[in-house]
Amino acid sequence: SQKIEQNSEALNIQEGKTATLTCNYTNYSPAYLQWYRQDPGRGPVFLLLIRENEKEKRKERLKVTFDTTLKQSLFHITASQPADSATYLCALVADSWGKLQFGAGTQVVVTP
Amino acid sequence: SAVISQKPSRDICQRGTSLTIQCQVDSQVTMMFWYRQQPGQSLTLIATANQGSEATYESGFVIDKFPISRPNLTFSTLTVSNMSPEDSSIYLCSVEPGRGREETQYFGPGTRLLVL
Numbered sequence: 001s002q003k004i005e006q007n008s009e010a011l012n013i014q015e016g017k018t019a020t021l022t023c024n025y026t027n028y029s030p031a032y033l034q035w036y037r038q039d040p041g042r043g044p045v046f047l048l049l050i051r052e053n054e055k056e057k058r059k060e061r062l063k064v065t066f067d068t069t070l071k072q073s074l075f076h077i078t079a080s081q082p083a084d085s086a087t088y089l090c091a092l093v094a095d096s097w098g099k100l101q102f103g104a105g106t107q108v109v110v111t112p
Numbered sequence: 113s114a115v116i117s118q119k120p121s122r123d124i125c126q127r128g129t130s131l132t133i134q135c136q137v138d139s140q141v142t143m144m145f146w147y148r149q150q151p152g153q154s155l156t157l158i159a160t161a162n163q164g165s166e167a168t169y170e171s172g173f174v175i176d177k178f179p180i181s182r183p184n185l186t187f188s189t190l191t192v193s194n195m196s197p198e199d200s201s202i203y204l205c206s207v208e209p210g211r212g213r214e215e216t217q218y219f220g221p222g223t224r225l226l227v228l
Contacts, residue, residue, distance in 0.1 A: 032215060034215075034216065041222070041224070042221055042222065043204050043206070043219030043220050043221050043222050044155070044204075045219070046216040046217065046218065049215060049216060089154060089155070098143060098215055098217070099145070099160060100157070100217060101157070102154045102155045102156075104153065104154040105154055
């Protein structure tokens, strides 16, 4: 299986700034990679999916990039808001049946 | 999309007992997954449960400890057997509504288990 690395330290950011999170993996490049948001006491919620042949994907204030050469995905939250405070998980598809392998997540704290 | 409910939402159990967690989906799905999330950790896949076949367990998880049922396309149960404090965790089920059409997974709210 892959080793998936996300920043373990919480990212503290001021409202209005851009938060950038990193997801690195070690082995094969997956067919696609996903980002989820998880709030305390809740299950993860899907945010974005990016395929290996896509360099960038956007959804509202969110942007994801996927660099198979660097084996890295970046997740950006622009114009961050306190409501964006949560833990963000990256997940790589591990097989053709859609089994996912998750990173440990990075906590984002947006302060007013 | 899919809406998923889990029961119970939380429980406190004595060591040596067993707990069965239920997962109900509002639509028929082929793929269902059970995960464990220990405090401060990420999600670890326990098993994949497809209707009409035996569950497929990940390395480190066995059927005797985590028996799974999948009687139909909208329901599954996970039993945590002979519990010990190390089983204290959040257990989540998820579904992938349509393989090939939609690869995203939808998660239930989780069952928070504390074993004393």
